Amino acid sequence: MPDWGDIAAAAADDAYRAAPATGTAPSADLLGEFLPGLARACDTGERLDAALPAGFRALGARAADEAVPLRALIDLYLSAAWRAWRLLPTVGADDSEAIRRTGEIVLHAVDDAVAAIADGHETARRTALRLEESDRREFVDDLLEGTGDPAAMLSRAERYGLDLTGTHAVAVIRGTVAVTDTSPLLSQAASALTAASATDFLVSTRHRVMVAVLPSPSLVAALPRTAGDRVGVGRAHRGVASVALSYREALDALELAGRLGLTDPVVHAEQLLVYRVLTRDREAMSDLIDAVLTPLETARGGAGPLRDTLEAYLATGGNTTATAARLHLSVRAITYRLHRIRELTGRDPSAPSDRFVLQTALLGARALGLTPP
Numbered sequence: 001m002p003d004w005g006d007i008a009a010a011a012a013d014d015a016y017r018a019a020p021a022t023g024t025a026p027s028a029d030l031l032g033e034f035l036p037g038l039a040r041a042c043d044t045g046e047r048l049d050a051a052l053p054a055g056f057r058a059l060g061a062r063a064a065d066e067a068v069p070l071r072a073l074i075d076l077y078l079s080a081a082w083r084a085w086r087l088l089p090t091v092g093a094d095d096s097e098a099i100r101r102t103g104e105i106v107l108h109a110v111d112d113a114v115a116a117i118a119d120g121h122e123t124a125r126r127t128a129l130r131l132e133e134s135d136r137r138e139f140v141d142d143l144l145e146g147t148g149d150p151a152a153m154l155s156r157a158e159r160y161g162l163d164l165t166g167t168h169a170v171a172v173i174r175g176t177v178a179v180t181d182t183s184p185l186l187s188q189a190a191s192a193l194t195a196a197s198a199t200d201f202l203v204s205t206r207h208r209v210m211v212a213v214l215p216s217p218s219l220v221a222a223l224p225r226t227a228g229d230r231v232g233v234g235r236a237h238r239g240v241a242s243v244a245l246s247y248r249e250a251l252d253a254l255e256l257a258g259r260l261g262l263t264d265p266v267v268h269a270e271q272l273l274v275y276r277v278l279t280r281d282r283e284a285m286s287d288l289i290d291a292v293l294t295p296l297e298t299a300r301g302g303a304g305p306l307r308d309t310l311e312a313y314l315a316t317g318g319n320t321t322a323t324a325a326r327l328h329l330s331v332r333a334i335t336y337r338l339h340r341i342r343e344l345t346g347r348d349p350s351a352p353s354d355r356f357v358l359q360t361a362l363l364g365a366r367a368l369g370l371t372p373p
Contacts, residue, residue: 060120146244
């Protein structure tokens, strides 16, 4: 009876030499009962025992867990088959019909075994990928929410190429199309950041938008964008909790930019700090708006025309002629509206101190979303 162990070992050597540069070489015991089963099938003239494929699927899953590439695993089985060929029953007989039948049995057996091990290997790899994706999603959620244990987060971050002891800023890219974990935009962003010599970064998704954790806010320029995309950028902070803080700032920047009607595609949180100051005490700001702007609503035609005039006047630095040109009105009409604003609010737009109060109320109303942008 042939020594199937020696043949299995020789087949493993073949697979080792043919194995890809990455991954683990397959061991002989990954053949399981393939060679004895092959010999029995040839002896009986039947296909492989129906119970064997389940074992091959288990061996395929084990190979995946051991990081054995599927190509090398298949090579192991093929090498074992051709090495065993001359030792199989009837192959040495002077009977061409028997040899033909044996060849068919061997080919069927190899096909059945390889299909089973490939199925087990692929199933295990898909399971591993799902677990890896789940772990990554959980890490991203803990990182952006700031809910993870700081010490544990440092260790978990290393797995994804992040050094949370350093400084990081978060960019949130909100496009016209929702972004998923399978979107090519993620790999494009990672490639662009790598090309920009960035190493300490993470690109992911959250709530159907792309999120990039960057070692510097300047790297936002490297991120791919399409027409209509808006980018909110948080400030750079140091430490584990820095990412969650910068992420909230990036979201706030996007929301505030929408309220203010800003048109810049990239909005930095540090550029909007003045608006955060204005809205920090919401009750006080609401009182100011009510005292200064609400009286405009009593004007004939509503507050809209007077508010537009006031905003244009302030934007032009108090230049009546420039305000008239911007609103396509006569200087006389602008002068009349400014007079009505002074009557209704008790504030003179041409006086520096009153102008500051009026502008603060307008900015606060926009920041709080109390007027249309």
